[in-house]
Amino acid sequence: MDWGFIFERTFSAMIGPEVVVFALAAIGLNVHFGYAGLLNFGQVGFMAAGAYGLGMTVHWMGLSFWLGIFMGIGYSVVLALILGLPTLRLRADYLGLVTIASSETIRLFVRWRGNRGRTGASEGIGEFAGAFYDINPFKTGVFYQFGPFKFLGRDLWVLVVGWSLLLLAVLVVWQLMRSPWGRALKAIREDEDAARALGKNAYALKVQALILGGVIGGVAGMLQVVQKASIQPDTFNPVITFLIWTILILGGPGRVWSPVIGSMIYWSLIVFIENVLRGLPDGARDGLESTVELSDFNIGQFRFILVGLGLVLLARYRPQGIFGSREEMALDDR
Amino acid sequence: MTDEARPTDEDHGSTAGGGGAASVRDAVFDNPIAGVFDGVEPVPGAAKSDPILVAKDVVRTFGGLTAVAVDHLEIQRGAITALIGPNGAGKTTFFNLLTGFDKPDRGDVSLGGKSINNVASYKLAKQGMVRTFQLTKALSRLTVIENMKLGATGQIGESFWRALITPLWSAQEKDVERRATELLERFNMAHMSDEFAGTMSGGQRKLIEMARALMTDPRIVMLDEPMAGVNPALTQSLLGHVKGLRSEGRTVIFVEHDMDVVRDISDWVVVMAEGAIIAEGTPDDIASNPEVIDAYLGSHHDSDLSEDEEFES
Numbered sequence A: 001m002d003w004g005f006i007f008e009r010t011f012s013a014m015i016g017p018e019v020v021v022f023a024l025a026a027i028g029l030n031v032h033f034g035y036a037g038l039l040n041f042g043q044v045g046f047m048a049a050g051a052y053g054l055g056m057t058v059h060w061m062g063l064s065f066w067l068g069i070f071m072g073i074g075y076s077v078v079l080a081l082i083l084g085l086p087t088l089r090l091r092a093d094y095l096g097l098v099t100i101a102s103s104e105t106i107r108l109f110v111r112w113r114g115n116r117g118r119t120g121a122s123e124g125i126g127e128f129a130g131a132f133y134d135i136n137p138f139k140t141g142v143f144y145q146f147g148p149f150k151f152l153g154r155d156l157w158v159l160v161v162g163w164s165l166l167l168l169a170v171l172v173v174w175q176l177m178r179s180p181w182g183r184a185l186k187a188i189r190e191d192e193d194a195a196r197a198l199g200k201n202a203y204a205l206k207v208q209a210l211i212l213g214g215v216i217g218g219v220a221g222m223l224q225v226v227q228k229a230s231i232q233p234d235t236f237n238p239v240i241t242f243l244i245w246t247i248l249i250l251g252g253p254g255r256v257w258s259p260v261i262g263s264m265i266y267w268s269l270i271v272f273i274e275n276v277l278r279g280l281p282d283g284a285r286d287g288l289e290s291t292v293e294l295s296d297f298n299i300g301q302f303r304f305i306l307v308g309l310g311l312v313l314l315a316r317y318r319p320q321g322i323f324g325s326r327e328e329m330a331l332d333d334r
Numbered sequence B: 001m002t003d004e005a006r007p008t009d010e011d012h013g014s015t016a017g018g019g020g021a022a023s024v025r026d027a028v029f030d031n032p033i034a035g036v037f038d039g040v041e042p043v044p045g046a047a048k049s050d051p052i053l054v055a056k057d058v059v060r061t062f063g064g065l066t067a068v069a070v071d072h073l074e075i076q077r078g079a080i081t082a083l084i085g086p087n088g089a090g091k092t093t094f095f096n097l098l099t100g101f102d103k104p105d106r107g108d109v110s111l112g113g114k115s116i117n118n119v120a121s122y123k124l125a126k127q128g129m130v131r132t133f134q135l136t137k138a139l140s141r142l143t144v145i146e147n148m149k150l151g152a153t154g155q156i157g158e159s160f161w162r163a164l165i166t167p168l169w170s171a172q173e174k175d176v177e178r179r180a181t182e183l184l185e186r187f188n189m190a191h192m193s194d195e196f197a198g199t200m201s202g203g204q205r206k207l208i209e210m211a212r213a214l215m216t217d218p219r220i221v222m223l224d225e226p227m228a229g230v231n232p233a234l235t236q237s238l239l240g241h242v243k244g245l246r247s248e249g250r251t252v253i254f255v256e257h258d259m260d261v262v263r264d265i266s267d268w269v270v271v272m273a274e275g276a277i278i279a280e281g282t283p284d285d286i287a288s289n290p291e292v293i294d295a296y297l298g299s300h301h302d303s304d305l306s307e308d309e310e311f312e313s
Helices: A003-014 A017-035 A043-059 A065-087 A092-110 A113-119 A130-134 A153-178 A180-190 A192-197 A202-228 A238-251 A258-279 A282-292 A299-317 A326-333 B009-026 B091-098 B121-126 B144-150 B166-186 B202-214 B232-247 B259-265 B283-287 B290-296 B300-312
Strands: A143-146 A149-152 B051-062 B065-076 B080-084 B106-111 B129-131 B220-224 B251-255 B268-273 B276-281
Touching: A003 A017, A003 A149, A003 A258, A017 A043, A017 A153, A017 A180, A017 A202, A017 A238, A017 A258, A043 A065, A043 A092, A043 A113, A043 A202, A043 A238, A065 A092, A065 A130, A065 A202, A092 A113, A092 A238, A143 A153, A149 A153, A153 A180, A153 A202, A180 A192, A180 A202, A180 B144, A192 A202, A192 B121, A238 A258, A238 A299, A258 A299, B051 B091, B051 B251, B065 B091, B065 B251, B065 B268, B065 B276, B080 B091, B080 B232, B080 B259, B091 B106, B091 B220, B091 B251, B121 B129, B129 B202, B144 B166, B144 B202, B166 B202, B202 B220, B202 B232, B232 B251, B232 B259, B259 B283, B268 B283, B268 B290, B276 B283, B276 B290
Parallel strands: B080 B251, B080 B268, B129 B220, B220 B251
Antiparallel strands: A143 A149, B051 B065, B051 B106, B268 B276
8 A cells, every 4th residue: 555645645635625615614604503503504505605606797797707706705695694684583493494495496596497698507607717827826737745745736826825715714703703792692602582681682693693604605615616617506515515514513613723623634534535445455455345345436435434434433422523622512401 | 400400509609609698698788769669659550759660551462361461560760679479470571571572562661761662672781771581591601701791781892893803892891801800709709700601500690690780780670580599598699789789779670489588678569460460569568468468379478478477476
């Protein structure tokens, strides 16, 4: 087995584009669930809103990429208002219901044939990100190596921008959550009526939190499609939302860094397991093939099974996540 | 797990309120409104000399059930008014109507002469009315000091955009923290500042909730069963704090079942039964009112009174 190659791949995956995209989306979800106590089961809907806000501005309206970025943020804000204004006066469950339904509605709507001119329907949108790569300071086709990491110039540009956005998002959330605004938000998570009795406008604060987390999710969606240089409706399926939840729970909700660390652990595990399975000596491969029918074709599924097993063990032995405190979690039960 | 059933209540109570109970119990509270009820006739709807809160014809129905139907009630400024009544009399529903947590079908409520019909509950806190809850609402995963700081009103840093720039709110935050610490010292809880509120016992949570309410610097404090599930030592301490509120010139309304507590601290007692106010008066008036005794149908009320009489004789 070529351990050098396996670790090179794993280290690169640890800071790769997927990590950044999912960490950003999880930061948004952390604002919703970890700090405000909002049940959002449709974070992928916000990613789609950001991605299509960008893509439709360029593809359909023929305007510039940079204007598209603002439109992506605008679409995320509008989605947050549509979901939040009617439901946030009600019990927490109602937001959960509309978010899970809306994210699927968005996916089905954009892939509808009647929308071909606007959203590209099931073929999606291809050429929209040129302006982003035109200002790439690195050489597109050249490999850059630093320490254990190795990336193509094109990906390196995405990563530099992505990590900058990620650090900005972490900084904003950190600052907000140490402010009186964040304190009021956490109070609403704990008990909305108590916060209202003390003069906090719980409804307005929850709407603000939904918008903030939604915009961060929208930025994650934009980064994802810019990195792929293509927008495909079916990449915004509900499984993505639950991946984001997995990452957040792995890191521990209500902690500033946990989405980032959760995402790094999740993706490096996925890549590590896949490469180990592919690199197994022939004897071991044959053994696995004859017992659990492991083959080149189902390694992809097999690694998810192993990661799932890991999550079960995490839930059993460290339910508060990597960063969470067990003492704090136990307080929920009272 | 209910507050009452918490096994740690006793041991924690001695550290939190026990030491303070003695000092508060022995303190002498002057009554700045002594004699203010002298000319007031003890009948339902009686007019007071200086009412801060007035409810007129307030009705709330749930389907066919009339939960609250209060013709007229005036609450005297600066006094401690007890709201008593049998279970299901509508006391908590009436509380919710007064504090904006529920909307009446009809009726008018005014605070300090200004109508507060349809005013959202969070705005009432800014107008100087604050309430606590029957089931204590300590914010578990916030520390005690964070619970306290939350109570301050008019915080600049609670606006989303201004929260992003620390210098805009840091000076005010220091001031809030100083006030919070002072209040915690007064409630003998300063040594627990940095512990999660969720780790506190039932009695300590009652103390936190009352102290937190005071952070809003209220004109009128509404306490829904402040003594429920609190051990006797801590009850004394809580009673002292309630009397302290009156000394500071604040108005207190509280719902309570324990007649000893009511007789000990209240200046005026309002009795509700089946949604309506059936009697008003000083604690002595109420104790001898046959309608009140009827309403309670010889339950705890009677036994408490007889114990009192035996004790006095």
